[in-house]
Amino acid sequence: MTVAALITLVLIVAVLATLALTRVAPDVVLMAALAFLVISGILTPSEALAGFANPGVMTIATLYVVAAGLKETGAIQWLAHRLLGQPRRLRQAQLRVLLPASGLSAFMNNTTVVAMFIPAIQEWAARLRLPTSKLLLPLSYASILGGTCTLIGTSTNLVVDGLLQSERGISLHMFELAWVGVPLVVIAGGFLYLMADRLLPNRQGALEQLEQAREYAVEVRVIPQGPLEGKSIADAGLRSLAHGYLADIERDGELMTAVPPETKLQADDILVFVGAPECARELRRVHGLRPANGDVRKLDIAHHRRCLVEAVIGPDFTGIEQTVRESRFRSRYQAVILSISRHGRRLPGKLGDIRLQVGDTLLMETAQEFVSQYQYRKDFLLVSALNDSTPPDFRKAPWALGILGAMVLVSATGLLSILEAAFLAGGAMLLTRCVTASKARRYLELSVLIVIAASFALGNAMDKTGAASQIAQWLLLADGLSPWMALAMVYALTVAFTELITNNAAAVLMFPVAAAVAEQLGVSIMPFAIGIMFAASASFMTPLGYQTNLMVLGPGGYRFVDYLRLGAPMSLLVGGIVIGLVPFVWNF
Template identity: 80%
Template sequence: MEVTALTTLATVAAVLLTLASTRIAPDVILMAALAFLVIIGILTPGEALVGFANPGVMTIAVLYVVAAGLKETGAIQWVAHRLLGQPKQLRQAQLRVLLPAAGLSAFMNNTTVVAMFIPAIQEWAGRLKLPPSKLLLPLSYAAIIGGTCTLIGTSTNLVVDGLLQTEKGVALGMFDLAWVGVPLVLVGGGFLWFFADRLLPNREGVLEQLESAREYSVEVSVEPKGPLAGKTIQEAGLRNLTHGYLADIERDGRLMTAVPPETDLRAGDILIFIGAPECARELRRIHGLKPANGDVHKLDIAHHHRCLVEAVIGPDFAGLNQTVKQSRFRSRYQAVILSISRAGKRLPGKVGAIKLQVGDTLLLETGQEFVEQYRYRKDFLLVSALNDSTPPDFRKAPWALAILGGMVATSALGLLSILEAAFLAGGVMLASRCVTPSKARRYVDLSVLIVIAASFSLGAAMNKTGAAAQIAQWLMLADDLSPWLALAMVYVMTVVFTELITNNAAAVLMFPIAMAVAEQLGVSFMPFALTIMFAASASFMTPLGYQTNLMVLGPGGYRFTDYLRLGVPLSALVAITALALIPMVWRF
C-alpha cells in the first residue's frame, strides 16, 4: 500500500479515535483533518471542499428553515395534541405516541419532532397518570425508524443521496426508500408496542422528582440597621452555606432571579434561600437577617415570577466535568440549579459540588427569557419551560403543514428536485412569516453542516489514494464471498461507526468502502449505498449514538442499561429486516 493511502488511513483512524474519546467539537476535528489532507498534498483545495457544494448538504441546510417554520407555528404540537387524545391504557398511549412520531419524522428532522413531543408527552403522561419512562424512549426510536421512510426523513439519507448524485449520477426519489422503510416501521413499531412496557422500567423523570429535589424555601429579610445592608452577597458570606443557597431577592415588589455574588444587599430585601430544612437554622446564626413571611415553608413552584426550566446538558456545554460552582453556572446562564438528575436518579448532596456530565438533566429556576435564549444554543440538547402557560400561536400551523405537504408532493411527482422543492418551501415559509429570517438563521445548525461537508474530504482521500479499495479487499474474506454476507459486513461496520461517531460522518466514511466492495464483487452498488442509509440511522443501543436518544435520557429517567435492554433486540430486528429487503428491492 502506498504512503498516501497509509497516511489517509492513519488520518481516518485519528479522527475516529478523537471523536470517540474526547470532548473536542466534531466540526473542529473534521475541519482539522480536511486542512491536514490539503496541506500535505493528498487533496487539492477543490477536492477537499467538494462537500460544501454537495446538493445533499445544501438540501439539509434549507430543510432547517422548513423545520423552523413548522416549529415556530406549533404545527407539530397542533398535530400531536389531536393525535395523542385521552387513552385509558398504557398500550393505547404507546400506540398514540409511536404512530405520529414515526409519521412526522418521515417528513422532517426527527430531532425537531422529539424536542417538540417531549414536553407535550410529559404533561400528557402526568395528566393520565402514566409513567413517562414507558413513552419517551419509544418516542425516540419511532422517530429514528420513521426517518428511514423518505429521502428527507433524515440528513443521512440526503448525504448518501448527494454522494450518489456526484459520484454515480444516480438520484433517488422521495419515496424510493419506503419499500424498506415502511416495513421497518411496522416491524420496529410492532416490537416497541408489544415489548416496551415489559422491557422499560417504571421510573420517574426530572419533573416527577421535583417534589424531593429541594423541598423547602426559606425567606429572610435584611435588617435595616444591621451589618449586612450595603454589603455584597459574597461579602456577607451568603454564597457558602452548607444546607442551602440564595436563589432570589425580592426588592420593592420585584423578584430578582439568579442574583450574582457581587449584588449589593439593601435594607428590607427579602432573600429567598432554597435547601434542606436545616437551612433555616443555619440562617438564624447570621447576624443582620431576620425571618420573613413565616420563615420556612414548602417551595411554591407555581410562583408567578419564576420560570422552571428543564435542560439536558449537551456535549458542547462549557462546564463539562467541572462542579456547578467551578463552571460559574449561575453567573454564566443567569439561572439557579434546583436539582440534577443522572441515569434516572436525583443526585444527592450540595448542588454546587456536583460535577456536570453530558446527559445530566438540570431543573432550573430562571427568567422567562432563558428558554428563548438557549433553545438554539449547543450548550443544551433540550430546553423546555415546565410551567410555561403561554399557549403557542397556532394560527399559521395549517399554513406550515400545507407548505410541507406541497414540498413533498412536488418532489414526489417529479415536478421539482428535492433541493428545488426545499428551496421553494423555505422561501414560502419566510414569505408567509411562518418564521422570521432571524429565527430561521438560528435554526440552521452550521456545526452539523460543517461536519457533514468536511467528512466528504475523508471519503475523497480514501477514494483517491486507494485506501477504500484496500479496506474492501481486507473485508473480502474469500474470493467467492457472497454479496449477502458482504452486505451484512458493511451494515455492521456502519452501525459500529454510528455508535462511535456521528451518523452522517459514519455514512460518508463508509460510502467509498461500500462502493469498493461492490466493485470488487462485480455487483450493483445500489444495495450497498442503501444499506449505509439504513444502518447509519439504526442507533438504538446507547444514548450517545443518536441525538434524540440523549434528549430523552433525563426526561425519561433512563439509565444506560435501559437502552441496551430495549435497543439490542430492536437493532437485531431492524438489521434482519433491512438486509432481507434491500437486495429484493435493489438487486445485486
C-alpha cells in the same frame, strides 16, 4: 499500499478516536482533518471543499427552514395533541405514540418531532398516570424508524443520495426507500409495542423529576441582631408559609431535625425550608432572613426580570465533569442552579460540589431572556421556562402543513427535485411569515452542516488514495465471500461507527468502502448504498449515537443500560430486516 493511503487511514483512525474518546466538538475535528488533507497535498482545495457544494448538504440546510416554520407555528404540537388522544391503558398510549411519531418523522426532521412530542407526552402521561419511561424511548426509536421511509426523513438519507448523485449520477425518488422502510416500521414498531413495556423500567420521568426539582431546599440565615433573633419559630410566622415548611435548623455545625414550633431562633441559624419555587420568594419577604448562599444575591438581574427555567445539559456544555463551582456556572450563564435531577432522581448534597453530566436536568433562576438565548445552542437541550411562555401562532399552522404537503407532492411526482422543492418550501415559509428570517437563521444547525460537508473530504481522500479499496480487500479477505455476506459486514461496520460518532459522518466514511467492495465483487453499488442509509440511522444501543436518543435521556429518567436492554434486540431485528430485504428491491 501507498504512503498517501497509509496517511489517510491513520487520519481516519485519529478522527474516529478523537470523536469517540474526547469531548472536542465534531465540527472542529472534521475541519482540522480537512485542513490536514489540503496542507499535506492529499486533496486539492476543490476536492476537499466539494462537500459544501453537495446537493444533499444544501437540501438539509434548506429543510431546517421548513422545520423552523413547522415548529414556530406549532404545527407539530397541534397535530400531536390531536393524534395522541385520550388512551386509558399503557398499550393504547404506546400505540398512539408510535404511529404519529413514525408517520410525521417520514416527512420532517425527527429531532423536531421528538422535541415537540416530549412536553405533550409528559403532560398527557401525568394526566393519565402513565410512566413516561415506557413512552419516551419508544418515541425516539419510532422517529428513527419513520425517518427511513422517505428520502427527506433523515439527513443521512439525503447525504447518501447526494453522494450517489455526485459520484454515480443516480438520484433516488422520494418514496423509493419505503419498500424497506415501511416493513421496518411495521415489524420493528410491532416489537416496540410488544416488548417496550417488559424491557423498559417504570421510572420517574421529567414531570416527576420536575416535581422533585420544584420541591427543592431553600437555605436562609437568621440576621444577627435582627427582628427574628430570640423569637420562636411559631412567633416568627415560619410555621404558616403557603409554599413550604421548615425541615431542619443548622446551628453551630449541628443539624436539628423535626424542630418543634417553640424552638427559639438564634443569630446565624441556617434554616432549611423544603417547598415549591414560590417558597423562595415567600422567604425573601420575611424581614430578618437573608439567603444562606450568596449566589442568588450575586445574580445581577432585577427580580422582576427573573424566571425559573428547566434545561437539560447537552453534549457541547463546557462544564461537563466539572463541579458547579468549577464550571463558574453563575458568572458564565447569569443563572443560579436551584436543583439538579439525574436519571429521575434529585441529587442530594451541596449543589456546588455536584459534578455535571450530559443529560442532567437543571432547575435554574435566571433572566427571562435565557430561553431565547440558549434554546438554539447546543449547551443545553430542551430549554424551557417553567412559567407561561409565548404560545406559537397556531393560526399559521395550516399554512405550514400545507407548504410541507406541497413540497412532498411536487418532489414525489417528479415535477421538481428534492432540492428545488425544499428551496420553494423554505421560501414559502418566509413569505407567509410562518417563520421570520432571523429565527430561520438560528434554526440552521451550522455545526451539523460543517460536520457533514467536512466528512466528504475524508471520503474523497479514501477514494483518491486507494484507502477505501484496501479496507474493502480486508473485508473480503475470505475467499468466495457472497455479496449478501459482504453487505452484512458493511452494515455491521456502519452501525458500529454510528454508535461511536455521528450518523452522517459514519455514512460518508463508509460510502467509498461500500463502493470499493461492490467494485471488487463486480456487483451493483445500490444495495450497499441503501444498506448504509439504514445502518447509519440504526442507532439504538446508546444515547450518544443519535440526538433524539439523548433528548429523552433526562426527561425519561433513563440510564445507559436501558438503551442497551431495548436497543440491542432492536438493532439485531432491524439489521436482519434490512439485510434480508434490500437485495430483493435493489439487486446486486
